[in-house]
Amino acid sequence: MSNRALTLMMGFVAVLILAVGGVFVVILATGGSGDDDGGGSDRPSEGSTPGKSSSSGGICNGDKLITFGSDPASVLDPIQVRDEGTSEYVVEIFGGLVTLDLDLKVVPDIAKEWKVSDGGKTYTFKLRDDVVFHNSNRRVTANDFKYSIERAADPANGSPTVTLYLSNIVGIKERFSNKATDVSGINVIDETTLEIRVNQPSEYFLAELTYPVAFVVDKDQVQKNPRNWTQKPNGTGPFRLVEFTPAERIRLARNDRYHLGAAKVSEVVFELGGGSILTRYENNELHIGGVPGIELEAVKGGNSPLSKEYRPQPRMSVSYLAFNVRKPPFDDLKVRQAMAMSVDKERINQVLFFDSQRVADGILPPDMPGYTESVSAYAFNPDKAKQTLGESKYAGKMPRIVLTYAGQGGDAPDVLTAITAGWKEILGLDVELQASEYSAFLRELRRGTFQMFSAGWAADYPDPEDFIDKLFHSESVQNEQGYSNPEVDKILLQARSESNQQKRFALYAQAEQMILDDAAVIPDFWPVEHLLVKPCVKNWPSVSMNVPRYRYIEIAATEN
């Protein structure tokens, strides 16, 4: 359709809508008073009259950051948090002994220093004496930490993460299985000294303490209001929660007394409505916008004004295709190798993602401490792939192959369609794609039902152990591909207790290379989030995990 015709048509529709809209406004003005449910006085967006200029206008005048977020998947209780979307809020509201800085290094939060003794089995934390809870003037003491961690381990509270991250603390497992009434490994020496004993000396124990499940909560508040306290939680983080309306918004206000330096913006508003984030960003309703996949080319293109505001945000995660090595034909290494060698990731990235993803040449993402370029996955090599498949014991009598992914039906993700098309073209393999509803997918994944599946893994804490050991140790619950290599297990075991960081990383690199050589999985991409940031937002931190970051941001009206 020509532009002219389109304009005419849009104009026509516009006139019509306006006419009806006019009638409607009259109806609204006469009929609608009384109920004021959605439109309280406390709106984050003052002046609902939209600016008609196309400059960033009003949004850059205030000092409130308006961004988008997802509806929390659990309550805003540190011990219930289990997903990245929810932890984004929780790390801003609460705090723990230690935290991660923007370089993902473990740094002091409420603990100002600590020493490790007893061959790495005892941690003694010295707490700051100037940390107070948001809504009360009560100081945080060692007792609060003891209470908080014991609360996390109480099976009645059903924390989904406590034994995952804190099981190294002496007594956590016993408390969680109700064999003890307290956590014996936590001792309050005095108000500002806390001692934690661990079962095994571990290099990543401190990193585990940065996870929300180890955060401190206000005992008085929790006990007074066990069910609803999370609606106005009394934390110690850089922001306090002032509003949470499910499906609408979360508003965090600056904690002026924050002990590591108060935030520069007065408020951070997360719009939870989803919808047309990009259009709303363009309409100056949001400081931070997201770019849906299909708009990438348009946004990144040189002549789009948005291209200057585009910020790719690498995430510390990996997406991969996994073979169930217990099921034919994937019990044969040759089949796995052949399939790994016939995935043209570069071309898929070019065609489907406009070169905006990072092609994964290994399992550990580049943002991960201990990442090394020397590790590499099988390169795209169609000839070698064909040859390797020919050497397989399944050559010529290939069983049916089904690749399962978590999805809601409809068309399969383009990436998977492209990859299976490649296998067909290069190897002549017919790989069927099968969608499975998410919770059923998870259940069957655990049972090892799938022959082959598409999955992803995001870092819980920045340590290679979280990827290499969790996903590939033969006894790990997350090793759904059933991969088992005694050599790899041996190296992983060694790494768990190696105290020299460089040696430990080298061990993980060695294990990672062996896993890739065994073609246990085909890592395809290290995902990137596509963001837009208004020019007036200064110091937007680029960080690949959910760490407290909003306190660094500043809004400064620019000349633009």
Add this chain to the structure above:
Amino acid sequence: MGPGLFGYAVRRLLWAVPVLFAISVIVFWILRLAPGDPVDTILGRHYDEERAAVLRNKYGYDEPIYVQYVKYMRNLFQGDLGVSTRHQDFTVSEVIWPKIKVSTQLGAMALFITFALGIPVGVYAALARGTFLDPLTISFWLALDAVPVFVAIPILQYFFAVKLGWIRLGWEGVWSPNIIMPVLLMSLPGVAGVARFMRASVVSVMHEDYVRTARAKGLKERTVVVTHITRNALLPMITVIGLSLPGITAGALFTEQYFGIPGIARESLAAVTAPDYDVILALVLFGSTLFVLANVLIDISYAIIDPRVRVGMRRG
């Protein structure tokens, strides 16, 4: 309302009870028999049997289904709809009522506009029968119906918000100007259907004897159209209006998604994908109750408007 009518109404309402009971049993069982439960999603890839057992115990999913059902029904009769597994600090009522309210308010406005436009358009088209104005009018509204909302919305949003800067797209409450576009998008596509129905209805009464009699008596054309034609043509319209009423609480998924409206359609999708058992159940029961009630109301209103229905009813 005569005694016969009253008894009829009571009987119809009593029938709603076993229907709703059956629905609750079926939905309760289907949810729990589906592979994968909320604990699977809560623990995700970090699942282990020990934590799963602790969580299933916490939510009561480890009991036999009929025990869970009895407990659920017992709480339901005490007005307790259960706990949302996503927002454990809110009761199910606290989760769904605000959303039902938002969707109902927008739905009511949309429904009003749909009928306020559809009925006159239908009457006009019927009176214009035989001229080109009839198909033109109907086609115009059909064209609006034919554009899928997920195509129309992004274009209109971009045009009115980004290009013209007239509107904001975020959710700022029911009584903010931001809802004009979503409400129009919810109402205008429905106009064609109402208009066509009304047109057919008008055409069928247009040549009735009483219309001819009215004209013969020398009544003004206006009176004939309004009192004799439109009023009688509206009778079958009651079913349409009545059956649309429960629909206004259902929300509109695309519109809610694109405009960030915290309505019931978005909530339902979130609850089903979670899965959030108690929220899903509450939504289904709420919807079924409304549907059953609407049907009863339609039957009753028929009886009031058309005495012939009432007579038949007394006999049966």
